[in-house]
Amino acid sequence: MHDVLIIGAGITGVSIARELSRYDLKVCVLEKEIDIAMGTTKANSAIVHAGFDAKPGTLKAKLNALGNSMFDQLSKDLDFHYRQNGSLVLCFDENDLDHLNQLLQQGEQNGVQGLMILDKAALIEMEPNLSDGAVAALYAPTGGIVCPYEMAFGMAENAYSNGVEFYFENKVLDIKKSNAGFTIKTNKGTYESKLVINAAGVHSDEMNNLVSDSKLSIIPRRGEYCVFDKEVGSYVDKTIFQLPTKLGKGVLVTPTVDGNLLVGPNAVDINDKDDLTTTQSGLDDILRRASLSIKKMPSHAIIASFTGLRARTEADDFIIGEVSDAKGFINAAGIESPGLTCSPVIGIMVKDMVVDMLKPQEKECFNPIRKGISRFTELNDEDRQNLIEANPAYGNVICRCETITEGEILSAIHRPLGAKTIDGIKRRTRAGSGRCQAGFCMTRVLDILSRELQIPRTEVTKFGGESKLLVGKNKEDI
Amino acid sequence: MQEFDLVIIGGGPAGLAAAVAAKEQGIENLLILERENKLGGILNQCIHNGFGLQVFKEELTGPEYADRFINLVKEKKIRYKTNTMVIDLSKDKLITAVSKTDGILTIQAKAIILAMGCRERPRGALNIPGARCAGIFTAGTAQKFVNIEGMMPGKNLVILGSGDIGLIMARRMTLEGAHVNAVVELMPYSAGLTRNIVQCLDDYEIPLKLSHTVTNIVGKDRLEGVYIAPVDENRKPILAEEEYIPCDTLLLSVGLLPENELSKKASVKLSPITGGAEVDEGRETNVDGIFACGNVLHVHDLVDNVTEESYIAGKAAVKYLKGLRIQSDRIEVKAKDGARYVVPKYINPRNIEKSLDLSFRVKDIYKDHYLSVYFDDSRAIHHKRKIMAPGEMQTVKITSEMLNAHSLCSEISIVIEKE
Structure with a gap:
């Protein structure tokens, strides 16, 4: 039995997870995709909004400027670019x-x-x-400007290091209210949790509608x-x-x-x-x-x-709070712009609700610091030299457009919640994000993934599922 | 910091030929820097034949052609470093490179030859709409998977673009057991060599759809199909005639771009048309002592032409190092009516011993047109050519006699004329 189960490893879900990881709680995140930040988080304007846009009185207006003010410290603690x-x-x-x-x-x-x-x-x-x-x-x-998925990796890795469990390729199929909380059925298995947090992005209406008669609709x-x-x-x-x-x-x-x-x-x-x-x-x-x-x-x-x-709702505002007819089910739904900017505050808001309900102890050992992947291009030559001496893989440039080394790719694979796909490598390191769009490095990254994950090259995917890049060996159909 | 007389960036066909030429001219202290684990460049994955007809008078595969030069480099004891990526270059010819074994390497060169080759234009450069699923590759990436790794990127293909790599890959994929539905070309003519159309498409009954383009890409995880449509005279798709082709793979052969990011760091002036440096007859750029040759300068059709050009650059670099290059009263060479670009852009007449080949491309297909070379207003060359096509590089020889006869001329121009 988990104390809290979060549905969705987008920026909202992982921000909540990180806030909850400060407490003595058994928390897990279920994600239907193979990686963090695969939905709205990976494809948006990547803006940290100042906060003049939202209509006063809305949640968006209330949270925006506050969220904005948290980015400076957060980007230092979690080592993301801002x-x-x-x-x-x-x-x-x-x-x-x-x-x-x-x-x-x-x-x-x-x-x-x-x-x-x-x-x-x-x-x-x-x-x-x-x-x-x-x-x-x-x-x-x-x-401001930020890389949304880099920020999400920072949040998620930090949450993970502080004890939050992550289960990928787990698509929630059903949620049932039970005596002690909820039973959540996915394509992979069944989970029990006292509380459920719905951070399912464009699918958050479907999650809400599994437990509540107060229906949501995301367009x-x-x-x-x-x-x-x-x-x-x-x-x-x-x-x-x-x-x-x-x-x-x-x-x-x-x-x-x-x-x-x-x-x-x-x-x-x-x-x-x-x-x-x-x-x-x-x-x-x-x-x-x-x-x-x-x-x-x-x-x-x-x-x-x-x-x-x-994730647009008819309400034209965030929907954050416990569902009235399903106690213990907390929505963080309809999180559209400025959702990225507000995500750190949404994390705190939802954490406060959870703390109110479960009254957990704060952990003494919570570590707010996460170290990102050392970016070769951002170092001076002396630091580069030291890095290569310590680990020669940093002397092997894999992505020529962005000058990304094998060392960075290995770090992306082997760090907490590491990359499992070509896109996972790309979002963690920028290999393949440059002007040739992976024309040069795709074969190299694919080989490294195959070698490090010990899977055949035909099993390496672009982003999970059936997005395989290679279909077989030469001449096998002849 | 290490010091070299001449450093050649890139160990593909251009870099190898330039190095061989420079060594033959008596430069001992030279170095080739190559980012791959072996010399040879893109030739290593070009396992088809058709290379070397001009240079060696015989038909070789890409790796065989590369081996001829790699053997020369080894025989001549020319130094080279593989697995070494140049990451910075200054106009003072200070090179920063990186490798696993050397770490950060700084090299001061007296002269540099840029021979980094080119890269393929990606899907984004065309902004083709649709899904961003797996199964979309540049033709060169697919070629590497198939020819180097022995792995198939797909079994049921559409190829967009009829550049030579696209044509070659249509045949290769067919030979390896895949089905190629069509090669789709936006222009009313192919960008590839005629011999490749015959030998790679016609021989295998692969349809070439000229004046067509891919209008949409369909697929969730892996590619499921593409829509293609004919285009009107403005190259806009006629959507009413859109056609769906189920396929698991889309290969893109939609153009090559000289890879000049390093050149830019060294303040090398680039031509907006070729994407390569503006050079003189010795392939020297605007930056003193920095030369360029091969596909980093302009995209060639044949490796033989790359080799010839790189000999020129290698020899000129040696002259530069020996203080024998003359730079005075240079004449600008211009591509006019019908000609898209010409290399070199400048000529220093006093460096020309006997003659000089100008390489150029035309803008459209010209049948039974005249190729003319003007020295200012005076027409010195007027040759009828049966066909000139954008996909086939043209050359024309100008002699030192012509240059002497027009010693006061301020520009030379190449013009395609009807009469």
């Missing part, structure tokens, strides 16, 4: 200046610090590559993005939003914390929660709309495109 680059909301029409001011006031009401309106001259001085169409902007110095909302080569990664320095108008919410242009440029997303409601396809019309649309913000869209430098699904 940069407070600031954000700008561009206004393209003098008639919309009132809206911009309203946004500023809303932000101040939400507790966002340092907001100011910049006139055109100040704006261009700050961001010389902005389009001439921008007449003014709201500047939020506290806006997956597709957002498409294009990623650009690092050669244009500093085309803008701030995260560039567009002031929402009656024509739509606008798309953003932002540097990523890893040094690429990111453009997107659109917003299209779809039916299929597993549909992560990109569309020609969607990609054309985001590039066209983002062109309003910057002088020249560097379309020649696109290296990848992707789709993420937002």
